[in-house]
Amino acid sequence: MVGLFGKGIKNEKTKYLRSKKSELKKLVKDKKYDKVLKVGSEILEKNPHDLDVLFVLGGLHYMKGKFSKAISFFDKVLEISEFDPETLLLKANSHYKLGQYKKSLISCEKIKEIDPKNKGVSELLAIIPKNSDN
Numbered sequence: 001m002v003g004l005f006g007k008g009i010k011n012e013k014t015k016y017l018r019s020k021k022s023e024l025k026k027l028v029k030d031k032k033y034d035k036v037l038k039v040g041s042e043i044l045e046k047n048p049h050d051l052d053v054l055f056v057l058g059g060l061h062y063m064k065g066k067f068s069k070a071i072s073f074f075d076k077v078l079e080i081s082e083f084d085p086e087t088l089l090l091k092a093n094s095h096y097k098l099g100q101y102k103k104s105l106i107s108c109e110k111i112k113e114i115d116p117k118n119k120g121v122s123e124l125l126a127i128i129p130k131n132s133d134n
Contacts, residue, residue: 017047024053033060051077055087067094085111089120096124101134 020043027036040057043050058073074091077084092107105128111121 013046017043017050020046021050021052024056028056033064036060049076049080051080058087059090062090062094065097067097070094083110083114085115085118088114089118089124092121092124096128099134101128104128 020039024036024039024043027033027039037057037060040053040060043053044057047053054073054077058070058077061067061070061073071091071094074087074094077087078091081087088107088111092104092111095101095104095107104124108121108125108128111118115121
């Protein structure tokens, strides 16, 4: 009984996700970013909490200058993995690029708690305007 308790379905889903993630890695390596967005979205439809895919899509939106969209992906990563310094730094930089300096500082403070010697945070803190209302 292959389908007993849905085991066959789970294995098919696992195979599908593994195949799609492999395809995603190749697309990233080949810099086919529009296809990365498509395949990444397909993976998230089946597995919406895949940290790697959420991070990749957030990073891709960041690279394309779509900082608000990037932040939405970074927030999803941080809901699952609250203390990920790489994600927090990209989120802080995204807020900085949008002129949201207070929000950027919040992410920087979290990173400093986790990794006090983080060079990226030091560099970002050096350029964030002081006494800003944003």
